[in-house]
Amino acid sequence: MVPPLGRKFYHSSQTVKMVGLKPSDVPPPLGVKVLSAGTAACIADLVTFPLDTAKVRLQIQGEKAAAEAAKDIRYRGVFGTISTMVRTEGPRSLYNGLVAGLQRQMAFASIRIGLYDNVKNFYTGGKTDRPGVGIRILAGCTTGAMAVSVAQPTDVVKVRFQAQMNLSGVQRRYSGTLQAYKQIFRLEGMRGLWKGTLPNITRNALVNCTELVTYDLIKEAILKHNILSDNLPCHFVSAFGAGFCTTVIASPVDVVKTRYMNSPPGQYKSAVNCAWTMMTKEGPTAFYKGFVPSFLRLGSWNVVMFVTFEQLKRAMMISKQRMEATA
Template structure:
């Protein structure tokens, strides 16, 4: 990311990829209940969801979390966590870890790239990540939408079983269901998230409001989270609905969006906005702060190893 001094060597790709994946997993562990609440609010109003939970109504973030704990138990807040961690290691590692390198590729190594180049780099790494990690996202969403209620049959018992069952029942198309809205959503998320973080951090450092440290990372990440939620929420709701839908409910992601618009109105596209912002804002803060710190820690460790290897060993006297 931005903020390196001229004398500092940028971290290698492997450090950035590993740091991004690990930081994203840490962020998921902290914010997963908010993500689950967001999914439940987004699918509320669907026929299948209404039939499965006729007497359950989710209202607001805390209300949704409270209702889930009361009706399904605390563990329900972490439905799909294993698939979520699979997703982050495959997804965030690519979309965040490769961002700087792709940006440099488009600028041919020039410094201070423009906004257009940053947006293009964000779209590229976002699309790359979705093409690899889509099955993990499908399984995560379906687990989060799954109700743990007496008398309600569970669709899946575990993450690996879910991958196998979806492949057996729906084929490869089932595992990559919703790829187009997910690419659209993650292109928007990645561009807004990374570009906004880049620009806010760059502005803070340029005007010397803060140093390149934890408070700067916190403010930049929080601002990036808010901007991302505003822009990406409509596509995120369509993606969640379409990926969670049984075969035949919607003919395409566009049909899903049109059905939502005609049956539930424009506000349906912003269902779960508050938990989306709380989740994405807090996720961004935890992820970017962890990412920056992990990168630095890995670079310090790498330098120590390089120094120790470069120091000639003294020969023992015979």
């Protein structure tokens, strides 16, 4: 059985024997959690990346630069957007920015998800096996902010690749991931690579808190009331609930982040100015552009990521125990 987040456990094999726990009840070490989180997030990205690209296209629709590039192309709904992209740009366009996306997840998810339990225990001093919601939110905010500070350049490149169109007669901003990093640094400096850090920290603090804390609480409640055992159905339900709550709370900040990071120099003075421009020119509904693909993407991403994360942790721990047994 894989222990739920938030429960206190014993680490040494001697203590495991003394209290009668199975070896699989021992919590995975930090390295296992970090590697499992990054790998699971990459797998989830591979599955859901077309939905993320459709979300970005819907979010930037209405901007002047996007309108000039698209001209007569109009995106309607997530599947309509995917269909239009395949018809006008080819199926490969759905995976624009995938390399940067995978780089982002290895740097980002490994920190925000892999360190969550350890940061949570740090704030409680290891004195409680059921930390309050406030502690969980604080831990989520902390790991989310840490992850953004490291992975922001990969996010900028990913969004810009997803936004650019592979149309004949339309000049592409970037031809490759490495070239994109170099060009952004040359033309916009370090500030360009970390463009949109503040809205991204805000967005990912919200996402991380809602995602991890909701998953944590739903899973804990399911196990506490013996509704399901700690297996795939439990992980699926917890992840799906976390995905929906996260989309509702984080969508407005996500739209602002996407538009601001994708904007050319000088279009917006700041992320706040970007939000104000959206409100005055397009109305409050602009903040929920791309909501359906956001939910489809976050919901499916959470399901794939958390289910894979739990299975990878279990597999790595079993492998580690077998190696120790034969040593």
